[in-house]
Amino acid sequence: MTVIEQAGASFSAATRGVAEEAQQVVSLPESVVSLHKVSRRFGETQALNQVSLKVRKGEILGIIGRSGAGKSTLIRCLNGLEQPDEGVIEIEGQRITGLSEKQLQAVRSRVGMVFQHFNLLSAKTVAQNVALPLKIAGMAKAERDRRVAELLALVGLADKARHYPAALSGGQKQRVGIARALAASPALLLCDEATSALDPETTRSILTLLKALNQRLGITILLITHEMEVIKSVAHRVAVIDAGEIIEQGPVWQVFAHPQKELTRTLLRGLLPQLPESIAARLSQQKQGEAIYSVHFAGEEAQGELLTRFACALPGAFRLIQGGVDHIQHYAVVRFFIAIPASNGADEQRVLAWLHQQQAQVEKVGYVASYV
Incomplete structure (x- = not known):
């Protein structure tokens, strides 16, 4: 039985609380994320230029582009680490542009973040890494321990709770990162190049896990990547960003079938049949x-x-x-x-x-x- 299958088998018993929390979110607006004409400049560099985008509740949206296209700036604007120069960003209907750092804390609790290089604390165990945001939030230890056990079962690492990151593979480290990102029951999961540091087989297992989480919990996922194969595997819709602008977007199958922009065709070149x-x-x-x-x-x-x-x-x-x-x-x-x-x-x-x-x-x- 694979790790994903083990996680699925234990899901009903170990994560009932997680699923119930997801089902209770019934009054959210259709768009969990909404950007309207968002721009951000660094000196002479226009990192984002009039970006308008929506991420609907329960969908996986992939944002793809070359290095320097504006992907990282976009995600930093979404988690409040950057403030746009103009435009409006809303998370679950709440405008986050212009909020103070203190006001942003409440918004960030609704947004989970999965990083490219895991960002685990090497001196803490797997369980302690997952528990950290819950401890910071003031959750009681007994409740915190229960929640950590649920989350580790969900990502297929129930037997790794007392291990340290150094003893884990890259894929296991990323599963810990995903469990930690889910700790506060976020409405939105931001994945910033979450698989680019992994080998192809491990990448597939992580993408399978993200897809399963989306289906089981109904969590909305925004996936930043430069790999079209990642988009193809899990995303419902894709937006192509170039020089800070969204140049093309739509359902993944339509964009793959009829790419409108040369950059999109270039990104697809390794996946579609080419002339010999x-x-x-x-x-x-x-x-x-x-x-x-x-x-x-x-x-x-x-x-x-x-x-x-x-x-x-x-x-x-x-x-x-x-x-x-x-x-x-x-x-x-x-x-x-x-x-x-x-x-x-x-x-x-x-x-x-x-x-x-x-x-x-x-x-x-x-x-x-x-x-x-």
């Missing part, structure tokens, strides 16, 4: 040889025997070069590349007409003189 380098290197805009097209399908149009129907409808009119089918949020997302003889305009028109009838997104990427 041997062909891409010989592409030309001069009409010759074969016309090369990229084809995207998504949603209901991509279900079923799509490529079989395509081949049967237009036998011999095109050649499949490369492609693949993925499933994101229960939607099929298909991308493939085809070649059509440039000299046969009739076949080209027939193929394009059929694809457009199927609601495909089609783009001519160029021509190659010959296929090798």
